Amino acid sequence: MKAIYNYIKEILQGIWTLLTGMRVTAKYFFTPWKHVTQQYPENRDTLKIADRFRGEVIMPHNENNEHKCTGCGICEINCPNGSIEIITKTLVNEEGKKKRAIDQHIYHLGMCTFCNLCIKACPTGAIVMGQRFEHAVWDRTLLTKVLNQPGSKIMEGVKE
Amino acid sequence: MAFNIYDFTTFTKSIHDGLSSQLSPTAVLAIEWTIVGLAYLLFVALFGLFLVYAERKVCAAFQQRLGPMRVGPWGLLQTIADFIKLLMKELITPKNADKFLYNLAPFIVIIVSFLVISVIPFAPGLVTFDFDIGIFFVTAVSSVGVIGILLAGWSSNNKYSLIGAMRSGAQIVSYELSVGLSLITMIILAGTMQISGIVEGQRDLWFIFKGHVPAVIAFFVFVIAGTAETNRGPFDLAEAESELTAGFHTEYSGIKFAFFFLAEYINLFIVAAMATTVFLGGWMPLHFGDFEGFNQIMDLIPGLFWFFFKVLAVMFLMMWFKWTFPRLRVDQILNLEWKYLLPINLFNILLMAAVVLFGLHF
Numbered sequence: 166m167k168a169i170y171n172y173i174k175e176i177l178q179g180i181w182t183l184l185t186g187m188r189v190t191a192k193y194f195f196t197p198w199k200h201v202t203q204q205y206p207e208n209r210d211t212l213k214i215a216d217r218f219r220g221e222v223i224m225p226h227n228e229n230n231e232h233k234c235t236g237c238g239i240c241e242i243n244c245p246n247g248s249i250e251i252i253t254k255t256l257v258n259e260e261g262k263k264k265r266a267i268d269q270h271i272y273h274l275g276m277c278t279f280c281n282l283c284i285k286a287c288p289t290g291a292i293v294m295g296q297r298f299e300h301a302v303w304d305r306t307l308l309t310k311v312l313n314q315p316g317s318k319i320m321e322g323v324k325e
Numbered sequence: 326m327a328f329n330i331y332d333f334t335t336f337t338k339s340i341h342d343g344l345s346s347q348l349s350p351t352a353v354l355a356i357e358w359t360i361v362g363l364a365y366l367l368f369v370a371l372f373g374l375f376l377v378y379a380e381r382k383v384c385a386a387f388q389q390r391l392g393p394m395r396v397g398p399w400g401l402l403q404t405i406a407d408f409i410k411l412l413m414k415e416l417i418t419p420k421n422a423d424k425f426l427y428n429l430a431p432f433i434v435i436i437v438s439f440l441v442i443s444v445i446p447f448a449p450g451l452v453t454f455d456f457d458i459g460i461f462f463v464t465a466v467s468s469v470g471v472i473g474i475l476l477a478g479w480s481s482n483n484k485y486s487l488i489g490a491m492r493s494g495a496q497i498v499s500y501e502l503s504v505g506l507s508l509i510t511m512i513i514l515a516g517t518m519q520i521s522g523i524v525e526g527q528r529d530l531w532f533i534f535k536g537h538v539p540a541v542i543a544f545f546v547f548v549i550a551g552t553a554e555t556n557r558g559p560f561d562l563a564e565a566e567s568e569l570t571a572g573f574h575t576e577y578s579g580i581k582f583a584f585f586f587l588a589e590y591i592n593l594f595i596v597a598a599m600a601t602t603v604f605l606g607g608w609m610p611l612h613f614g615d616f617e618g619f620n621q622i623m624d625l626i627p628g629l630f631w632f633f634f635k636v637l638a639v640m641f642l643m644m645w646f647k648w649t650f651p652r653l654r655v656d657q658i659l660n661l662e663w664k665y666l667l668p669i670n671l672f673n674i675l676l677m678a679a680v681v682l683f684g685l686h687f
Contacts (some may be wrong), residue, residue: 176665183650190387190649202390 236267334450414579426480433473459520489572493563503550551596
């Protein structure tokens with residue numbers, strides 16, 4: 166008797182769980198305006214990319230064309246696949262003191278795996294991940310970028 | 326030509342009479358066969374294309390996606406583009422395949438589907454064959470389809486195909502029982518195996534209402550077993566992509582693959598159409614006993630529309646659980662059949678017999 170009771174209970178429980186699942190999909194089906202997919206090229210103008218999306222490594226500059234990069238080269242060391250090359254130059258300030266500065270922060274987008282290690286390692290927060298994701302180009306040399314803008318210099322007060 | 330959307334008997338008869346007055350009986354028969362064959366081909370091709378599109382859209386909606394949107398407005402031309410692509414593809418035969426059986430298999434599968442479709446009444450007078458043993462014919466012929474699947478798997482010389490075909494064989498042979506038994510349950514209520522008789526018996530009330538509890542159980546058993554018979558999800562382990570690439574049709578390409586694909590969707594239509602015919606009254610409008618006004622309003626909608634409306638509703642149900650439930654393992658599938666569906670079904674036949682014997686139905 167117990168076995169028959171359990172058998173019937175099992176069937177009813179099974180039906181109940183199946184109906185629960187079907188209720189979930191029915192809710193999805195009858196609320197079609199809540200689609201999670203988007204029509205990409207059409208919605209380019211209104212597209213909102215999440216802040217944490219890792220599109221590319223960028224170096225933010227302020228309005229005076231200044232950045233925070235000291236040229237320390239820690240990002241270059243931390244990059245697991247050598248996408249970053251740091252070329253430094255030596256500046257002499259008014260007091261005649263020599264100081265290292267970034268000349269070219271070269272970033273090979275084609276080799277980057279967007280692992281975020283360079284950003285975590287940067288002691289001054291000079292590089293961040295940008296949200297731009299449309300990286301297709303006709304020539305792969307275009308994927309090699311110089312992150313610091315021409316004529317830019319380091320911000321006041323950024324300590325090494 | 327007397328064309329009447331409510332009853333096609335006069336329409337078909339006028340064609341027959343028109344031809345008979347001009348030609349010899351043999352020629353009339355040949356021409357009628359050709360017309361019927363072409364009509365079925367056209368119907369299957371167009372409805373197949375529509376079904377593939379519908380399935381993709383419905384599936385997308387269940388998964389909060391949009392589905393095909395690029396080819397034509399709302400992706401309406403997507404399946405036509407896919408079909409053209411399939412037509413232009415090369416037909417590849419694997420090395421060391423059994424060439425004859427390999428080429429034969431898709432035709433067996435699709436011919437079986439066509440055979441079953443021929444007994445389904447679409448509307449009054451719109452049916453090719455009306456046997457005394459219509460239901461028996463359907464169950465008998467639809468089980469031949471498994472031979473095509475087994476041949477496809479065996480002759481492809483591919484381990485995935487073989488495993489898929491064997492799974493499919495085990496599954497179809499088991500679920501054939503449930504399909505047959507659930508139909509027998511309804512035959513007890515209908516008192517006939519002739520499909521036109523079954524539809525006619527539902528003039529006052531559809532069998533699913535007439536037979537109340539046992540009929541509802543039989544309906545759900547039939548839909549579950551029918552889904553398993555057509556190798557559709559969640560019973561699609563014969564072509565489980567993640568394990569067997571595509572199961573028995575892994576090696577097929579181009580139009581031969583399209584045959585398997587089309588046959589799968591025709592089988593979906595057949596299961597839905599059989600469920601409609603046996604449980605939901607076929608082309609019969611929704612009638613409730615003595616409500617004359619209501620019945621007359623329902624009579625205004627032609628039988629053809631009733632039939633397709635009900636078929637699409639059953640198809641929607643099948644798509645609904647296909648895209649909700651995860652795929653069953655092979656042991657779970659056999660458990661479901663032999664431990665649950667079969668005992669329920671046997672008990673249900675007894676219940677239905679008692680209901681009919683004591684006149685407990687409506």
